[in-house]
Amino acid sequence: MTLGQKIAWDDTILPFQLDNADIRGRVARLDGVLDGILKQHDYPNAVEALVAEMALLTALIGQTIKLRWKLSLQIQTNGPVRMIATDYYAPAAEGDAARIRAYASFDRDRISGDDPFSQVGEGYFAVLMDQGPGSEPYQGITPISGNGLSASAEAYFAQSEQLPTRFALTFGKSTEKGGAEHWRAGGIMLQHMPAASPYAEGGGSGEEGLLLPADILDGDDEENWNRVNMLLDTVDDLEMIGPSVAPTDLLVRLFHEEVPRVFDMQPVRFGCTCSEDRVRNSLSIYSAKDIEKMTTEEGIVTADCQFCGAHYRLDPKTLGFDAQNPPDGDA
Incomplete structure (x- = not known):
């Protein structure tokens, strides 16, 4: 594979379908996206790994959904890592890149060891979908699985x-010849095509009574699902993370007997939607007295974007619902 081919597959999501098994999927590779997300923060290694994993899950899930605007994933826990929040913004037009952003909130003093998931305590895994103006946002929540973040997404x-649904993910720091050390991530998502479910009311066989694929599938569907998952079990981390193996070649290697069919590749980029106007709008609900409490000794109001690190310095007289001197000059 040439250098150009390697770069072409970085920061992309490749949709595919296994026609013989009635299963769809995605292959994702993240490189520059993770650099954009992680360079804004001084995260410990274990926290960086968790953010990388959540960003990879977000890329795979976001591209699967018929999304007009935004998908968000979030975990809230009582562990050292209190929260990780990610957003996937659908492409504005055909051919455009999707955008991903992410950040983590954590107690640095409680971070111990290098095992990422040990920093996550009990809590919940949430999926939020917002299709934009005129639609009602959707939120689904499931407990965080003791088997990891990808297992929590599968349970959702x-x-x-x-x-x-099945996820096979890998992520870590990579150093290529002549390059600096940086994070890379790669993964595969499998999902059975929607069909009538044989599941009856009652607890599932999974953790805390949650449903598992075996509770949902039967007959040929169950056999196909088990066979394809056995094939996915043979994948190597280096095959997923790249860049030496193209996703198309990987699909042929894993699933050639299932007749894989690929669709248009989706590029993804790091991107944040913050702006001074959005900050002003978020502060428009406050009175002058409230704004005064936010004002620093320098006589300004500051705001920082948790996602991209942007720093805003605003004149308090231009803020709030009773601003004396709004930016447009209208009192």
């Missing part, structure tokens, strides 16, 4: 959507 799809 089984429980909330009754769609058997």
